[in-house]
Amino acid sequence: EILGALMSMIIVWMVTGVLIYLACMRLLHPDYDINATAMLITSACAVLTNILLSLILHQTGHGHRHGAQTRECTSAPLEPALSNASLQAAFVHAIGDLFQSISVLISALIIFFKPQYKIADPICTFVFSIFVLATTITILRDILTMLMEGR
Numbered sequence: 001e002i003l004g005a006l007m008s009m010i011i012v013w014m015v016t017g018v019l020i021y022l023a024c025m026r027l028l029h030p031d032y033d034i035n036a037t038a039m040l041i042t043s044a045c046a047v048l049t050n051i052l053l054s055l056i057l058h059q060t061g062h063g064h065r066h067g068a069q070t071r072e073c074t075s076a077p078l079e080p081a082l083s084n085a086s087l088q089a090a091f092v093h094a095i096g097d098l099f100q101s102i103s104v105l106i107s108a109l110i111i112f113f114k115p116q117y118k119i120a121d122p123i124c125t126f127v128f129s130i131f132v133l134a135t136t137i138t139i140l141r142d143i144l145t146m147l148m149e150g151r
Contacts, residue, residue, distance in 0.1 A: 005089030103128035
C-alpha cells in the first residue's frame, strides 16, 4: 500500500517536472503554434474526468461501510476519510491532475480569445505546477516517514 502511494507521488512529481521543462522550452523558443480549439476541448474533457475521478476516490474513502446483507450503514470508529495511504495518494494524484487540467483550460480560454497571449500556457503551467508540488510534499513526507518506520 505504501509503495503504491509512493509510486503515485513520484508519478505526479515526474509529470509536473516534464510540464515545467516543456514550459521552459516554450519560453525560450516562442516560435510555436497552439491549436486553441483542440486545447480547449481536450482540457475541458480532462477537467470533467478528473472531477469525476476525484469524487469517486473521495466517496471510496468516506469513513463508513455499507453492509451487504442488511443494506444498512454502520459507522466506522471516527477514522478520517481517505485513511488508506494508497487511496489518499490516488486522491491527491487525481486532484493534482485536476489542477493541471484547470491550468490548461485557463490557458486555452486565454489563447482562444487572445491568440497573441500564448505565453499564458507556460505561465499557467508554472503557477499550477508549484501549487501541485506544494500540496503533495506533505503526503510524500508522510509516506517516506512510514517507509523509514518513523511512526
